[in-house]
Amino acid sequence: TLAAPAIAQESPQVTWRLTSSFPKSLDIIYGAATDIAASVNEASDGKFRIDSYAAGEIVPALQAADAVAAGTVEMAHTCSYYYVGKDPTFALGTAIPFGLNARLTNSWFTVGGGNDLLNEFLSGHGLYALPAGNTGAQMGGWFRKEIKTIDDLKGLKMRIAGLTGQVMSKLGVTPQQIAGGDVYAALEKGTIDATEFVGPYDDQKLGFVKVAKFYYYPAWWEGGPTVHAFFNLNKFNGLPKAYQRMLKDACANANMNMLAKYDAHNAKALKQLVAEGAVLKPFSQDILDASYKAAQDTYAEISAKNPAFKKIFDSQQAFKRDGYLWAQIAEYSYDTFMMIQQRNGKL
Amino acid sequence: TLAAPAIAQESPQVTWRLTSSFPKSLDIIYGAATDIAASVNEASDGKFRIDSYAAGEIVPALQAADAVAAGTVEMAHTCSYYYVGKDPTFALGTAIPFGLNARLTNSWFTVGGGNDLLNEFLSGHGLYALPAGNTGAQMGGWFRKEIKTIDDLKGLKMRIAGLTGQVMSKLGVTPQQIAGGDVYAALEKGTIDATEFVGPYDDQKLGFVKVAKFYYYPAWWEGGPTVHAFFNLNKFNGLPKAYQRMLKDACANANMNMLAKYDAHNAKALKQLVAEGAVLKPFSQDILDASYKAAQDTYAEISAKNPAFKKIFDSQQAFKRDGYLWAQIAEYSYDTFMMIQQRNGKL
Numbered sequence: 001t002l003a004a005p006a007i008a009q010e011s012p013q014v015t016w017r018l019t020s021s022f023p024k025s026l027d028i029i030y031g032a033a034t035d036i037a038a039s040v041n042e043a044s045d046g047k048f049r050i051d052s053y054a055a056g057e058i059v060p061a062l063q064a065a066d067a068v069a070a071g072t073v074e075m076a077h078t079c080s081y082y083y084v085g086k087d088p089t090f091a092l093g094t095a096i097p098f099g100l101n102a103r104l105t106n107s108w109f110t111v112g113g114g115n116d117l118l119n120e121f122l123s124g125h126g127l128y129a130l131p132a133g134n135t136g137a138q139m140g141g142w143f144r145k146e147i148k149t150i151d152d153l154k155g156l157k158m159r160i161a162g163l164t165g166q167v168m169s170k171l172g173v174t175p176q177q178i179a180g181g182d183v184y185a186a187l188e189k190g191t192i193d194a195t196e197f198v199g200p201y202d203d204q205k206l207g208f209v210k211v212a213k214f215y216y217y218p219a220w221w222e223g224g225p226t227v228h229a230f231f232n233l234n235k236f237n238g239l240p241k242a243y244q245r246m247l248k249d250a251c252a253n254a255n256m257n258m259l260a261k262y263d264a265h266n267a268k269a270l271k272q273l274v275a276e277g278a279v280l281k282p283f284s285q286d287i288l289d290a291s292y293k294a295a296q297d298t299y300a301e302i303s304a305k306n307p308a309f310k311k312i313f314d315s316q317q318a319f320k321r322d323g324y325l326w327a328q329i330a331e332y333s334y335d336t337f338m339m340i341q342q343r344n345g346k347l
Numbered sequence: 348t349l350a351a352p353a354i355a356q357e358s359p360q361v362t363w364r365l366t367s368s369f370p371k372s373l374d375i376i377y378g379a380a381t382d383i384a385a386s387v388n389e390a391s392d393g394k395f396r397i398d399s400y401a402a403g404e405i406v407p408a409l410q411a412a413d414a415v416a417a418g419t420v421e422m423a424h425t426c427s428y429y430y431v432g433k434d435p436t437f438a439l440g441t442a443i444p445f446g447l448n449a450r451l452t453n454s455w456f457t458v459g460g461g462n463d464l465l466n467e468f469l470s471g472h473g474l475y476a477l478p479a480g481n482t483g484a485q486m487g488g489w490f491r492k493e494i495k496t497i498d499d500l501k502g503l504k505m506r507i508a509g510l511t512g513q514v515m516s517k518l519g520v521t522p523q524q525i526a527g528g529d530v531y532a533a534l535e536k537g538t539i540d541a542t543e544f545v546g547p548y549d550d551q552k553l554g555f556v557k558v559a560k561f562y563y564y565p566a567w568w569e570g571g572p573t574v575h576a577f578f579n580l581n582k583f584n585g586l587p588k589a590y591q592r593m594l595k596d597a598c599a600n601a602n603m604n605m606l607a608k609y610d611a612h613n614a615k616a617l618k619q620l621v622a623e624g625a626v627l628k629p630f631s632q633d634i635l636d637a638s639y640k641a642a643q644d645t646y647a648e649i650s651a652k653n654p655a656f657k658k659i660f661d662s663q664q665a666f667k668r669d670g671y672l673w674a675q676i677a678e679y680s681y682d683t684f685m686m687i688q689q690r691n692g693k694l
Contacts, residue, residue, distance in 0.1 A: 042592035111611035137677040218681035245389035249596035256603050264458035267669035322614035324689040330484040334565035337635050342671040
């Protein structure tokens with residue numbers, strides 16, 4: 001609630017509520033919300049306060065955007081792609097199959113105009129968004145059986161949602177929508193054959209390794225997914241400029257911190273998972289190739305009938321060509337050499 | 348100048364001067380300073396103002412840290428490794444040969460305790476530092492002749508400074524210290540055989556391609572160098588907590604933005620450089636292997652006599668082993684597939 005118009009009082013007392021789409025148990029991803037709140041609270045000397053609520057405390061995880069648009073809460077910490085049911089364009093805010101990695105996502109959003117395009121689209125839904133977290137490339141998830149060729153995907157019941165589910169359907173997968181709390185039991189009973197989640201640090205907590213030991217990589221559908229802060233557009237615009245700036249920089253800080261935390265903690269969890277029996281497997285080249293083809297077909301179909309999707313997708317594609325050109329020169333050759341040292345025990 | 352003690356006035360009028368170690372012509376790297384200034388100016392409603400000065404306007408580029416420590420200016424935007432003449436430990440703030448890439452650097456600094464260790468060391472010099480920019484893995488620089496084997500490095504006069512110069516000496520290179528403005532002429536005349544600089548976007552401006560066409564990668568000595576905001580320790584500690592927080596988040600924002608800008612602009616510059624005659628070459632495996640060995644020997648020598656260096660170096664090494672373990676699974680396999688699509692013209 002804005003205590004007074006900005007013009008009348010430069011630093012009004014403001015208290016907002018934030019609804020997260022995540023439970024507190026996913027401490028890294030949920031923690032970005034409290035990081036943002038801590039930043040603006042400190043920068044404003046306690047005048048701008050944000051109270052964070054976990055998924056379900058105010059509204060369920062996937063109703064966060066609606067709650068923000070309706071003004072039930074002023075902001076959310078959520079993933080844009082949860083709302084593809086409204087419009088597939090929402091997927092472009094988070095990640096699409098074979099999209100950008102985390103670094104290129106940040107570059108496209110901030111320098112390549114990607115986040116401005118997203119906000120142009122979101123304004124039609126009463127929303128404004130700032131990137132506020134990234135997990136890095138995710139793992140492809142847990143499979144009860146080994147998946148060697150594209151034929152092994154046919155008839156596979158996998159817990160996977162949204163645009164990726166649509167792409168996977170073209171490969172013969174039967175996408176399943178199952179609430180987070182029910183996934184383990186479904187996998188254990190064989191109601192589903194596979195599930196994707198996030199990466200080692202989060203996946204370990206759910207214990208999937210006990211019921212589906214094949215752990216595939218990479219999640220070709222989440223090369224660098226962004227978690228956004230969603231704001232009620234009018235509430236954000238009504239903030240004093242100083243508070244808007246605090247939020248922008250706080251979100252930038254949270255964006256980098258989330259990735260930094262995953263990068264610091266995933267290795268240990270991965271080693272523990274392997275010790276617990278996880279069998280690490282890369283998706284085969286033919287699966288990646290077929291998935292890539294299915295994704296391009298899906299984008300062509302959506303673009304043909306959805307100009308909003310096409311506009312943002314085309315911007316990302318153009319950015320991607322140059323981005324992956326530069327990334328493969330200095331960065332990739334440096335990393336490759338360092339990874340060889342790591343494998344050889346020379347680090 | 349602090350207008351009044353923090354306790355007496357919550358939001359005092361503060362005006363600081365920032366000396367950059369960079370010229371305005373290096374617009375991306377210099378721009379981080381003005382980004383930080385713009386952030387705190389807006390977040391504080393104009394009460395906390397930072398005036399930015401380019402290298403040489405107040406003090407020369409490499410005297411920035413001294414000027415901050417002496418209180419001539421309150422802060423600088425500079426590279427810690429410029430000050431290895433005082434102590435080689437300064438190198439660990441920016442980049443060391445075969446150190447961390449940009450993403451792992453951010454993770455080590457923020458989650459792995461790297462920046463706290465750096466500040467513990469810097470406090471002895473009256474300084475406090477926050478990461479405020481990263482270039483990503485740099486290019487290895489411009490060579491007048493092709494460098495095929497380790498023997499081709501023997502007797503090579505290369506403009507390269509600091510710790511890397513020390514490592515390269517072990518390979519037979521004669522490191523040269525030449526002021527930025529004189530490098531082109533030295534390369535043209537053959538006074539030096541090679542020079543390193545940054546990456547395509549910055550290198551193109553200096554026109555090196557006209558006098559040394561072999562453009563090598565990667566800079567194994569700068570896998571993800573950080574540019575820091577250096578603060579006078581007492582001045583930083585004397586700021587109201589709110590202003591400290593504004594600076595922290597502003598620096599986080601600038602840190603990410605610099606990398607985002609390089610990632611968005613390097614590809615175009617690289618393509619232009621190749622069109623202008625640059626011959627792109629990766630350093631050979633034997634050069635990388637010999638350089639790696641020379642770097643490890645150098646670290647052992649320094650660590651044996653410098654406990655401050657050893658403490659921070661050991662922290663980074665431990666972090667690196669796990670960091671590059673995780674990086675090679677999901678992220679590397681995703682990027683590899685995307686780069687193959689890029690090379691095949693399928694993006």
